Amino acid sequence: MKRSQKTWLFAALFVTLLLTVILATAVGAVAIPADVTLRIILSQLGMPWIETGDIGRNTEAIVWSLRLPRVLLGVLIGASLALAGSTFQGLLRNPLADPFTIGVSSGAATGATIAIFLSQLNGLHFPHMIPLFAFTGALLAFFFVYNLSKIGGQIPVVTLLLSGVVVSSFLSAVISLLMVFAGENIKGIFFWLSGGLMMRSWTEIGFVAPYLLLGFCLIFAYARELNILLLGEEAALHLGVRVDFTKKLLLVTASLVTAAAVSVSGMIGFVGLIIPHAVRMVSGPDHRVLLPASALVGGIFLVWADVVARTVMAPREIPVGIITAFIGAPFFIYLLRKKKKEIRL
Amino acid sequence: MRITVQNLTFTYADRKVLKEICFDVESGTFFGIIGPNGSGKTTLIKLLSRVLRPGSGLVELGERALNSYSQNDLAKVMAVVVQDTFAGYLFSVEEIVMMGRTPYLGRFQAETLQDYAIVRQALELTGCLELRQRKIAELSGGERQRVMIARALAQQPKVLLLDEPTAHLDIGYQQEILDLVKRLCLTEGLTVISVLHDLNLASYYCNGLVLLAQGEIAAAGSPDHVLTTENISRVYKTAILVSPHPLLGTPTVSLLPSNRASLPQQKKSRIHLLAGGGSAGELMRDLREAGYLLSVGVLNVGDSDWEAARSLDLPLVSEAPFSAITAERHAQNLRLIQQANVVVLAEIPIGQGNLLNLRAALTALAEGRTVYLLEEHLNLQRDFTQGEGQELLAEIKLGGAIVINTKACLYRALAETL
Numbered sequence: 171m172k173r174s175q176k177t178w179l180f181a182a183l184f185v186t187l188l189l190t191v192i193l194a195t196a197v198g199a200v201a202i203p204a205d206v207t208l209r210i211i212l213s214q215l216g217m218p219w220i221e222t223g224d225i226g227r228n229t230e231a232i233v234w235s236l237r238l239p240r241v242l243l244g245v246l247i248g249a250s251l252a253l254a255g256s257t258f259q260g261l262l263r264n265p266l267a268d269p270f271t272i273g274v275s276s277g278a279a280t281g282a283t284i285a286i287f288l289s290q291l292n293g294l295h296f297p298h299m300i301p302l303f304a305f306t307g308a309l310l311a312f313f314f315v316y317n318l319s320k321i322g323g324q325i326p327v328v329t330l331l332l333s334g335v336v337v338s339s340f341l342s343a344v345i346s347l348l349m350v351f352a353g354e355n356i357k358g359i360f361f362w363l364s365g366g367l368m369m370r371s372w373t374e375i376g377f378v379a380p381y382l383l384l385g386f387c388l389i390f391a392y393a394r395e396l397n398i399l400l401l402g403e404e405a406a407l408h409l410g411v412r413v414d415f416t417k418k419l420l421l422v423t424a425s426l427v428t429a430a431a432v433s434v435s436g437m438i439g440f441v442g443l444i445i446p447h448a449v450r451m452v453s454g455p456d457h458r459v460l461l462p463a464s465a466l467v468g469g470i471f472l473v474w475a476d477v478v479a480r481t482v483m484a485p486r487e488i489p490v491g492i493i494t495a496f497i498g499a500p501f502f503i504y505l506l507r508k509k510k511k512e513i514r515l
Numbered sequence: 516m517r518i519t520v521q522n523l524t525f526t527y528a529d530r531k532v533l534k535e536i537c538f539d540v541e542s543g544t545f546f547g548i549i550g551p552n553g554s555g556k557t558t559l560i561k562l563l564s565r566v567l568r569p570g571s572g573l574v575e576l577g578e579r580a581l582n583s584y585s586q587n588d589l590a591k592v593m594a595v596v597v598q599d600t601f602a603g604y605l606f607s608v609e610e611i612v613m614m615g616r617t618p619y620l621g622r623f624q625a626e627t628l629q630d631y632a633i634v635r636q637a638l639e640l641t642g643c644l645e646l647r648q649r650k651i652a653e654l655s656g657g658e659r660q661r662v663m664i665a666r667a668l669a670q671q672p673k674v675l676l677l678d679e680p681t682a683h684l685d686i687g688y689q690q691e692i693l694d695l696v697k698r699l700c701l702t703e704g705l706t707v708i709s710v711l712h713d714l715n716l717a718s719y720y721c722n723g724l725v726l727l728a729q730g731e732i733a734a735a736g737s738p739d740h741v742l743t744t745e746n747i748s749r750v751y752k753t754a755i756l757v758s759p760h761p762l763l764g765t766p767t768v769s770l771l772p773s774n775r776a777s778l779p780q781q782k783k784s785r786i787h788l789l790a791g792g793g794s795a796g797e798l799m800r801d802l803r804e805a806g807y808l809l810s811v812g813v814l815n816v817g818d819s820d821w822e823a824a825r826s827l828d829l830p831l832v833s834e835a836p837f838s839a840i841t842a843e844r845h846a847q848n849l850r851l852i853q854q855a856n857v858v859v860l861a862e863i864p865i866g867q868g869n870l871l872n873l874r875a876a877l878t879a880l881a882e883g884r885t886v887y888l889l890e891e892h893l894n895l896q897r898d899f900t901q902g903e904g905q906e907l908l909a910e911i912k913l914g915g916a917i918v919i920n921t922k923a924c925l926y927r928a929l930a931e932t933l
Contacts, residue, residue, distance in 0.1 A: 263602075391622055398614055401602045404566050409670070410590030410618035455605035 245469035250431035252468025255442030268443035269428040272334035276341035281307020308429030364489030365438035385427035393457040440498035516673035523572035550727030590618035594667035604652035615669025637668040657688035677709035742766040784933040787855035795861040812848035839868040865904030
């Protein structure tokens with residue numbers, strides 16, 4: 171991609187993201203005009219000269235306390251999943267890789283299921299129990315897979331993928347078993363497994379944002395190494411990349427980002443697999459463009475998927491994971507057929 | 516940059532892949548690693564490029580131990596090109612070559628104009644400039660390999676390691692790529708160490724060679740010293756002939772009909788070949804493979820027919836180089852003819868020195884033996900005796916020799932009569 175093309179791409183994505191945030195906040199069971207939404211957001215951001223006298227307290231609360239955190243969390247989660255997905259695809263040199271490939275998600279799901287199960291079993295309950303359990307489960311699963319696939323201090327890609335798949339299948343069985351005994355809470359578990367952003371507030375944003383921002387910075391810093399790793403690990407060594415260190419750092423970082431995201435959102439599929447491929451068709455394989463662009467597109471995509479999830483059958487909500495699959499799969503097939511190209515990295 | 520290898524040993528799964536390897540490579544030379552499959556060539560390159568770490572031993576690059584380089588510093592000094600690899604499909608040629616600048620760039624540093632200039636120069640040197648916007652996936656094998664060399668050059672290395680850089684390439688690309696590397700050696704002082712499968716390429720391009728056999732050095736030194744019939748036959752366990760390159764005089768290896776393969780059941784009939792001047796090499800191989808007992812005469816020492824007969828261990832009568840056949844050798848020749856069922860007169864160039872070979876054919880006819888006269892090339896000017904040779908040939912034909920126009924016909928005729 172030429173420099174001018176890159177500038178235009180990112181300018182367009184940032185504008186789209188801003189519009190997405192405002193419009194998605196405006197849309198809902200109570201329709202609030204976009205300009206009102208914007209005024210509320212700006213005044214809350216510390217711009218007192220913005221006139222909000224004519225806006226009711228209720229409207230302000232809906233925008234600032236209910237919808238905006240949900241939209242922003244959507245941006246963060248979507249961006250995290252897409253970023254982790256493109257990192258895993260590049261690192262593992264495998265177009266089928268996504269944030270869930272190496273078992274992180276199954277770990278999170280098992281953790282969340284255990285939390286839901288326990289709270290039903292003996293009333294054991296404390297604030298943020300589900301995200302904490304999910305996060306712990308994700309990290310445990312990751313380190314298990316990581317150490318399982320370590321051979322002589324190195325982590326061969328094939329072993330990693332296989333360990334991930336095996337651990338995931340095992341944990342799925344554990345989840346199924348817990349669901350058998352879950353009784354009434356089976357619906358809660360099901361909703362968590364399908365992924366969703368309902369009832370999320372600023373607290374969740376505070377919970378995940380530090381991990382995500384740290385992860386973003388680290389991954390972006392290693393974009394050039396990711397490019398070179400696509401040429402193979404030996405070639406990367408010859409070009410001066412510390413392959414083992416880079417691989418481990420990126421694996422841990424991308425898994426941490428995934429774990430943090432999944433722990434508050436549940437299992438939202440397809441974003442981490444499809445967004446990187448779709449973006450790659452436009453941006454090319456250079457991770458210095460691909461990573462930030464995937465993050466932006468992932469954020470925008472998930473927010474709109476969530477808008478559909480909460481409006482299409484309002485007042486009922488559909489888990490957003492179902493929507494991402496419903497939109498993502500056909501869109502991806504369309505891209506494949508239109509481009510008539512093999513999917514490559 | 517000088518490279519010293521001392522007592523390098525590498526063990527993989529309890530098997531010593533390399534044992535006590537020692538050699539020096541002088542700065543600015545093209546050094547070749549040769550050896551049969553599984554002799555440890557690629558392992559050696561991987562040890563030199565630090566993809567593998569040796570069990571024991573030391574590699575020195577310049578004045579420093581290889582281990583003391585950071586990964587980044589090593590990439591500024593040493594570049595590696597391996598066998599054709601498929602990777603990075605979607606990158607353009609220019610992007611791939613720019614990756615060669617990585618060791619010189621800081622983490623967040625963008626490529627400078629100087630980097631672009633170096634990449635452009637590398638593309639020019641390798642003839643890849645017109646390819647620079649193309650994607651790697653669209654290139655042919657030869658083009659892709661040139662791009663890999665361009666990327667290596669963009670690293671501005673002092674040492675270039677190559678692992679069979681021309682495997683799978685046709686002879687034209689092989690030459691193009693190795694010519695380029697050789698030129699860089701000569702003009703830029705680049706030190707090159709390359710694994711080469713093809714012994715003739717190794718001989719043609721390298722200043723020095725190591726010949727590996729089962730993880731040990733079987734021979735090392737200049738190509739003249741390493742590529743000898745004895746060394747190569749022993750290590751590759753095959754019959755070969757080393758002869759000087761027709762133009763350069765560098766050793767050139769040719770395959771010889773195998774001596775070791777169990778021959779088809781030996782036929783009892785014996786054929787005597789009257790040969791010389793390179794006329795009968797193929798005949799000897801084919802007839803021997805067919806299972807006949809063969810003898811040959813009279814050949815001058817050093818003649819290619821003489822080399823061939825000797826390498827096949829055939830009974831033969833030989834004469835001093837560039838000398839006329841003496842009566843004594845002629846008599847020996849006639850004795851061999853007497854033991855043979857059939858005589859074949861190959862299409863030999865005729866000079867004053869070997870007229871006696873024609874006379875031997877006449878004698879054979881006079882003794883009532885079957886003589887085949889091979890004449891594959893009708894207009895071939897092969898008489899250098901102002902007519903004496905022609906007369907003898909005419910006499911042989913009159914005397915009842917069977918004239919045959921192709922080798923295939925000869926083999927059929929022999930099969931029918933013997």
